[in-house]
Amino acid sequence: MNETILLAILTIITAATPLVFAAIGELVVEKSGVLNLGVEGMMLVGAVSSFTAVHVTGSASLGVLAGMFAGVMLALIFAFLTLNLQSSQVATGLALTIFGIGVSALIGQPLIGVAYEGLPKVQIPVLSDIPVLGRLFFGHDILVYCSIALVIAVSWFLKRTRAGLILRAVGDSHDAAHALGYPVIRVRYLATLFGGGCAGLAGAYLSMAYAPMWVENMSAGRGWIALALVVFASWQPSRVLFGAYLFGGISILQLHAQASGTINIPSQLMSMLPYLATIIVLVLISRDQGRIRRNAPASIGKAFHPTT
């Protein structure tokens, strides 16, 4: 029984990690005042690119890098369209997702059915051998640790560094930031590209670790969940982490419940559960209006027209 629970927890971690990457990236993007709805598309292109790279070169590191690079490239298209040409962020983001779904299916056509053994796990002598705890805290793949480190780093960056303060200022009022002489467009470019890299990384994690293979549309709406997580976590990194694990946890538990066959609830209802529960919980914990005012980027989604 212990073994089952432990296995379940381990799968929860792998289910949550891609959400953590995608959501923390989008959080930085939104904090700079940009709303990129193309997360789903960037994840898919990241997934197919990393799987292709691994398939061709056999190197896991190159695979991860390829996924991130692909995400950055897609974000670059988005940034150019919305920040330079001032197209609508909502429409451009949706187009990016549709584009990503299409282009990833095209590239991935020859990869369907190709097998990959998955990312290597980090095995630390002695520590990994501690019963239960050893397997809970050690022996994951390297990206799991990276995702946690990334959340801490982003949180520290936004709260403690001057660059983070400028990023928040740009997201709060681009006109005031511009008036004080801060480079609004450049800050937003960097944030958008960072978000793209994170979404690409999330995609790479899906095709290389979570389910080491390529299936068309394999992100299955996780990009959208990541977007929702950012809002419901009221733009706070620690809550994004919590939300991602909550969602991952319930997805896995309901899968186990369905598989056990002991619970007599229609499977469709069970499949809804993670989405519903995550949204309800996060809505409940983010009801404080003051907290939202302090954290929500006020100029999100608004086009910036420099006046001088």
Place this chain on the structure above:
Amino acid sequence: MSVSAPRSDTQLVSMQAISKQYPGCLANDAVDLNLGAGEIHALLGENGAGKSTLVKILYGLLQCDSGHIEWNGERVNIASPAVARDLGIAMVFQHFSLFDSLTVLENIALGMAVDADATLHLRIREVSERYGLPLDPDRSVYTLSVGERQRIEIVRCLLQDPRLLIMDEPTSVLTPQEVNELFVTLKRLASEGVAILYISHKLDEIKALCDKATILRDGKRVASADPAVESARSLAALMMGDELSDVEPRSSSAIDTAIMQLSKLNYPASDSTGISIQDVNLELKQGELLGIAGVAGNGQDELLRLIAGEVMPSGGSSIVVKGLDITNSGAGVRRTQGLCCVPEERLGHAAVPSMSLTENVLLTAHHRMSMTSLGLVSKAASRRFANEIIEKFNVQCSGPDAMASSLSGGNLQKFIVGREILQNPDVLVVSQPTWGVDAGAAAAIHKALRALAASGSAVLVISQDLDELMQLCDRISALCAGRLSQTYPTSEVTVQQVGLLMGGAALEAST
């Protein structure tokens, strides 16, 4: 007054023959301006006289078409605010460049290009205490009132040790006591050698504070004057040309019929930094002007939102207008019942910045001025009404299709006040009616408010400008920490006594 401050032959700043052309208007026409170190120099003029354009050129926000600027006798090219700051020029804007979701500390750090650390925290506390500008560095800006926001800007400038401080209408949101404290601060800065360029419409202040005055009208410099020698009236005459008319003596038109009653009005703050309205009782009579004084951030905004119907009071409260209980009615019903409001924040609260004046008119006047039929909007009717406001209140704009955000502060203020007055409300609640408005426009707004009261409506004026309230109103009361003081006839109290009420003290029974 002879100026005793140290002065060398070279001026600190010399702006020579500055011209700036905008499409359709010459904002500055060969304007000269000279300032020496330690001098407090007033820049006077009505709205649209070109004051803002001139100081924006000096601060590097705009480039002049012709003319040049000398700093310490050397010709300089102030290409951006950063260049201005490096020279030692600091500016307190009328419209603040603040980030709402960030704290005071973070805002100041961003404006100064330093880290938001403990050192800065300490310096803010130090400067704000030294100059009597209380500020909590850890508060989020969105929780602060306009007056408190202005303090951030002033403290930010002072932290930069400027050699020239430009202040655009700094006292319009301060209490008399705060104004006095600010003047002490400014005089102290001047004695330390800082030059101050002071833009204001308040002639008494200029007489009390400034060594010299430059007066602009229609983009031209019409005079340089010594405010100590000139009278307030002669300064006003220079500023306004021949439009000047005397203030009419007050005569109350109040009759003893209550038109609006607030009783036991309670509203708990929505978060820890808000102000709770506590047990506000008020009776407004037909034909009277009642003033509510108070320092910014004592619940003025909350009270207005409660009366306007934007937020609902807690149980037990009651608001009655013309005998009808509207405690739980929305803003639309209240307007139908004859209760109109002008909130303090012009852009974003009273008007939608990105909408035209015609559309903004529709937002509050559609019912009272019958601008809709069968649920469809009559653009012609709203346009007509917008034109009427523009004409009657002399609003300077390109027409009824101008975006609200394209109007200067004073003109938009005239427009939103006019929009409510021309609807002939039975009760008008107006907050800071003349904030950032020049003397001519303020007089026009005051006159219109009086005329409204004379026609039998009741007017509730919420303002931080005590002189305005004492001059305008029949009765006065003060709001302090969400509690409303007793009401006194303005003829029976002094400014100092109202100052006590604003601080939350009760007056002796004998007054």
